Amino acid sequence: MPSETAPAPTASRHIEADAARLRREVPALSSVIDCFVPVLAAQAGVREEAPGWTGPLPARDEARLCAGEFLLSGSGFQDIAPCLPLAAARILPVMAASFPALARQLTALQAALRGPDAPLAAVAAAAFSPDRAAVPGVSPEVLGFAARQMAKPLLERQARDLAPLVQDIPWRRTFCPVCGDAPAFTRMLRVQDEAEYITGHGGHRFLRCATCETEWRYKRISCPKCGNEEPARLSVMHAEGRPFERLDVCEACNTYCLCLDCAEFIAIPDPAIAALAMLPLEMRAREQGYAPLVAQPWSASLERPAA
Amino acid sequence: MPKAFLIDTTRCTACRGCQVACKEWKNLPPVPTRQTGTHQNPPDLNPFNFKLVRFSEHMDKNGVVSWYFFPDQCRHCLAAPCKMASSDPAAILQDEATGAVLFTDLTAKEDFETIRGACPYDIPRQDPASKRLVKCDMCIDRVRANMLPMCVKSCAMGAMNFGERDEMLKLAAARLAAVKKTSPKAQLLNSDDVAVIFLVADDPLKYHKNAMAEAIQPMTRKQFMAKAISPLRRIGGQTVG
């Protein structure tokens, strides 16, 4: 069998290059690209700088994993609070520039995180419980949003260190083998089989964790939300001329998930940019009454009228 | 960034998926063929087959049989002799981004035999209707859209690989080292000169008479034409097998 985990991502993700390409192809997305791509790039930088998992790795219990218990089900991630100053320094100024409407609050948050008495634990907690008002001058919702953007690359970096522990486990669940979260993105990848005889042409489906970006193999023609496998009630939506960007729609539970079919690609596009490119498709799907399995930062509140 | 193929013949099983996929993508019509005493069919490259799997079989003095397959196609030479040999510099282009050697409509005005003779691998053919010269174009339309060439996409054996040249060279070196363990004569063909690098397990002449060429130096058309070209640059010249 081909490997159970997705091929390693290319060494450096070409976020900027992919974004530039998208801007050329879909100029209408420029404003969204302009705002979100710098944030994505800043997050990528933090991911590279962050310490990752420190100390001994958690024990790998093959039997428990095979039974469907994800790796961190007992322990959770390591505390991200100590890394928040780094994340804040890299990410908050970029966010402030990208989202002028939030600039004042983000600057306040950045200032609060600078001092020796910085409320690190409270901000870390806010990433997970967005209702907590912990920083003066910052609304709970902006704090939650910003905290999550800072936490994400730190958690991704931890998950990268944990990935070997779940490799080669036949994990066939709809939630992440590392942290248990749902997938926010899916990709179809060409997996080179090391057997020198008849390999697949691609199209292996991988689900990608919304929180830590771990990827794991999952069967096609099935809804990761409700498990529906009747092909008559599943369909694929794509825009004419962009066949590789698709929404996999389940008519049983009215859910869609984003899917990038990379089987024919030479270079695999950055998943975040690919997801951004599908914003127009998402808009159409929302109009038809479908909801995302997990929303993207830019598509979470599409159903609300744009202010 | 220049692109390259690695064609690992040790993985090829002559399923001819590449041969068929190439035709289908290019909308090339089926060629009426005959059985001529070999599974190789059509018997040679032609204006409607830019990709052809060549078959060759051999028996050594101990009676051990070997059967080799060679998915032949344009090598997209880094310094393309066909381009050097063409009279109009606009007739044959080399795409800067990918390194693809591209025959344009203007090739209809070139002397076919000169261009064909210039090719160390005997690749160019002439379309009988348009007089255009034709060959593999690296699926340049697809490659520009970040899509694998059809032959690579269709290969079910992992024999056809495509990507950045430096990555392919790395892969080629790794595969060569692996294959050499069991096949000491294994080698990469003209890897310094071409964008389509073949890995063979045995003497290249056992695969195809034009599997390999002498090294090619870049030169002007004048220099090029001044040299006796055809078919001296082909190393083979004898039908084997």
Place this chain on the structure above:
Amino acid sequence: MGLSRRGFLKLTGAGAAGLALGQFGIDLRPVSAYAAGLKIEGAKEFISICPFCSCGCNTLVHAKDGRIVNVEGDPDYPVSGGGLCAKGAALLSLHTSPERLTKPLYRAPGSDKWEEKDWDWMMERIARRIKDQRDRDFKRTNAAGQEVNRLESMFHLGSSQVSNEEAAVLHQMIRAYGIIHFDHQARICHSASVPALAECFGRGAMTNHYNDIGNADAVLIMGSNCAEHHPMTFKWVIKAKEKGAVVMHVDPKFSRTSARSDFHVPIRSGTDIAFLGGMVKHIIEKKKYFADYLLDYTNASFIVGEKYHFKDGMFSGYDPAAKRYDKSQWAFEKDEQGMVKRDRSLKHPRCVLNLMKAHYDRYDLDRVSQVTGVSKADLLRVYEAYAATGRPDKAGTVIYALGWTQHSVGVQNIRLSGLIQELLGNIGIAGGGINALRGEPNVQGTTDHALLYGYLPGYHSTPTANYQTLAEYLKAYTPVTKDPKSVNWWSNRPKYVVSLLKSWYGDNATRENDFCYSYVPKMEPHQDCSHLYIFDRMYKGQITGGLCFGHNPCQSIPNINKVRKAWDNLDWVVIGEVFHNETTDNWRRPGVDPKTIKTEVFLLPSAYRAEKDGTISNSGRWHMWHYKAVEPLGMSRNMGEMFVEMMNRVRGLYAKEGGAFPEPILKADYPETFDAEAVARRINGFFTADAKVGDKDYKKGQLVPGFPHLKDDGSTTSLNWLYCGGYTEEGGNLAKRRDLAQTPMQARIGLFPGFAWAWPMNRRVLYNRASVDQHGKPFNPDKAVIAWQDGKWVGDVPDGGYPPMAMEGGKYPFIMTTEGHAQLYGPGREDGPFPEHYEPAETPLTRNPFSGQMSNPCMKVIQSDVDILAKNGDPRFPIVLTTYSLTEHWCSGSETRNAPPLLEAEPQQYIELSPQLAKEKGIKNGDVVIVESLRGKTEAVAMVTVRIKPFQVMGKTLHLVGMPFAFGWTKPKCGDSTNRVTVSIGDPNTTIPEYKACLVNIRKADKVTEL
């Protein structure tokens, strides 16, 4: 601070829910406008299954606007991982081919053209034809006055292309009409496998499954060119090789399989028993066998009765007039309690091991080498490498296909490999077994559903006239053992037969009326209604009408000149097909004046695979659902609909008009319309009354949870007990499952228990109880199939859920054989308890060095003016011809010749021959040659190749040539069937024809007419 699962699960679950895009201060109007203007395309993806070989590669079919736009391999299918071979890659063009049959076509007697008709007209006329013939020819009784209720003058042929659901409704219809001349492709491709494997181990199917081949330490590929013809098999061979397995290819021709094996050993076609007999001798003499396994799990220690003997090639009990053995002379010796006597010291001269040792003592290297043409060094190379697996921690697998089955000794070829696997302890273990690579896509399923004259669905022999009551029939076929440790599963046969009859006749079947047993047609004892006899009787005018679906016999049956003439004798024939082929268009074949052909032909256009839903069973017994992606092309329909409508029309006529013994038709419980899902449920079976299984209550009409719960009192139905458990109240349609989850233990051997469903009861490796010792401990813990842990079995579904042998209630592992053991000595086959080398019916030898018996004394020899055999060593025909397939075309080629890329790559008939023979005959590569036998001649292009070598046999050079059988006259300049020269000779057990060896001569053609 660790973040608990509860905490971080909300990280993106809440996502940016708190923030609307507008709050970011982004102007979304351009995106909204762009999105509104997008042209959105909707597509559907369906799982289908490739309609070619039995690898059963799942495909993803993309449909848009009701049209198929793409077909690719399904990456989730564990066997293929998403790959497709050359034929699979042509599926899109085949499904959408302009050559497809899309309208019902009618050819009137004597006409030279097809006429388009509508379905209604065709079906009405077909029903009338069937009824008239049935009314005219139906026999209530035989010459002896026994009730037989059969219709001899009508046949049905085909098809391994139909789904299990189509097969089930077809079988029911055929028996209702009373047809006994009923056969399909399994007869000519793998019929030999069923009795051979069943005699060895109890069941007739591939023991393991494709993925499992990757677990082998030694792979013996013999009589198969799997790299070319079962490509996904070879994927797993290569996996095994990469992990260090030795891969050996023993086959007449060097092929792509040979090229990728560790080594290739050329062998003269028809001498496999000599080759393998030598291996048995080697294993026994060098004590390479797995002693504990041999003693505990095989019948090595059983004592054979005194009447058994073997002299000069003949076993005791032969009746030369009937050409048949009295098998009672081969029985085991039993004690006063009726238990088979054993000698666990293995010293008794008549214990099986000693008889076997004596039998194969003659198979010394010299003699084997003389006969097979294999050098002694090559023989030893294979023997030593393979015998090395006779250890608890090593696994050897045997892979074979038609190279073994299609011989007059086809069954015994396979039997002998079974003996070797038993000696080495290779059955039931991961990486072991005998992997019969079945031919066509659903030939396993259609064999299970018995589209074969000799069986009812689920491997129950077709009743014969001497069993006039159900009780007599069941008594004859229900084995009895006195050994309490033997499960003897076939003692359950009455439950399965009664459940089948209840399915067929519904409420009409009662205990009082013998569950309508009398409606089932009865054959005469020993009557052979297989292909060769059907065509012989057709040739002789005894069969005059019939049905042929998804089958091309006028291309693929031996001695085709006879077959085509026989087909001319039909008054009428109904054919269901996807493309025109040599059978549909036989009336206009070259050299024949259509005016002289009286046959009325009804040609029904069939849906292709992606246009219908249902299940097929791959060779590894995986029962898999395929979905209908689009409506059938044009007016084509699936065959299930055709059968059901046909039956209901005939039924309507009988209801209205009466006629010959209408009861089996009128009283059948038969669907009004064809619905694959509904038939799948009927195949599983229902309770006909409220029932309790364990602590669970089932209502009348609910699905039976598995065949252990079928009953012989009429309280359950099941169209096929093997598949009972595949569609349950609890799990639904298990053939649709696509779960790839495995426990670590299962993952180590690639068991995939959650993907689809395998009969029986989802066991993936048959006889897996033999993979553990007496205490339930795996012989090879690294590749354990099952293990007894904490009072229960883990891993695969155990083949018999009893505790380990050493514990109370423990049972022998081979639950399907009467005495619970794998059978080295098999007293049930027609041609002997041990395989013995006989020459093919046509042989270049004049002496068999193993005995005075030249050919199989029991082989079926068809007698007619055109069935003629060359004499042994006939100097006019000194060359052995073997026939085979090729990668680019499928079987008779009737489908794949319609794919232009495949035809471009392989356009014409060819013959492969050695350079030495070519030189001798003055033939150059590419010349057209005439290939001639006593039956006929055909043209082929010479392919002179070092891949074919001359053999040194009995001190002389012997030449062998090979030809594919895929080229036929309906495609111009393709050439014509190789079967013009082959022989109508059959194995005595199943009458599988001897395609693989006959005698020919070749010469350069002076005139070419066909190529």
